[in-house]
Structure formats: structure tokens, C-alpha cells
Amino acid sequence: xxxxxxxxxxxxxxxxxxxxxxSQASAGTRQFILSTYPVIKKHNPDxxxxxxxxxxxxxxxxxxxxxxxxxxxxxxxxxxxxxxASVARILSVS
Numbered sequence: 001x002x003x004x005x006x007x008x009x010x011x012x013x014x015x016x017x018x019x020x021x022x023s024q025a026s027a028g029t030r031q032f033i034l035s036t037y038p039v040i041k042k043h044n045p046d047x048x049x050x051x052x053x054x055x056x057x058x059x060x061x062x063x064x065x066x067x068x069x070x071x072x073x074x075x076x077x078x079x080x081x082x083x084x085a086s087v088a089r090i091l092s093v094s
Contacts, residue, residue: 003088004039012091014048014064015040019075021053029059031080032087059083063090 017033019026033051040049059075073086 003084004036004043006043008040008044008047008091009065011066012047012063013066014050015091016050016052016062016064017059018052018054018057018061019059020055020057022055025076026057026059028077028079028083029061029075032075032083035080036084036087061087061090 017029019029019033021030037049037051040047059078060072061075062070062072064070071090073090075083075086078086
């Protein structure tokens, strides 16, 4: 079962994922998006999850919480499972 198969914190306001649509460094992030985005949206239908792909963009994820608090994690050159672990850690998903 995916770590994301539950409702995320109500303090979480937005998730933004940036990656390159063709670079090998973003391959794990692209695979994470394909496998996990549907699960996140199914359990958090009102949570904005923005995915931005641009040539040469380093893979990274930002999470915005209430009161304007933002956290981010660099995802370049990580496997899909490492990306999931990094994202889960920043979102405090167990």
C-alpha cells in the first residue's frame, strides 16, 4: 500500500512538482508522478497538485502549508522509490 493512500494534513495547502520532461536526472520524479499522482488526488481531491515540466529544470518539490510556510526537497537523480520517501518525509506521511 502506498504511503500516500490516505488524506494528507489539513495544514497542507499546495504541492508543486518541477521536473524536466526528458532528462535522465528527472526520470525517477516522472515515474513517481505517474504512479502516485492518482493516489494523492483520489484521497485529497481538493488539494492543488501542480506539475510543471520544463526542459533543463532540476527535479524538486515544494509543499506550501498554512500561514505561508514552505518546504522543499531536491529530487534530481533519485529513483522513484527515493522520490516517494523524500516527498513522504517532507509531507510527514508515515
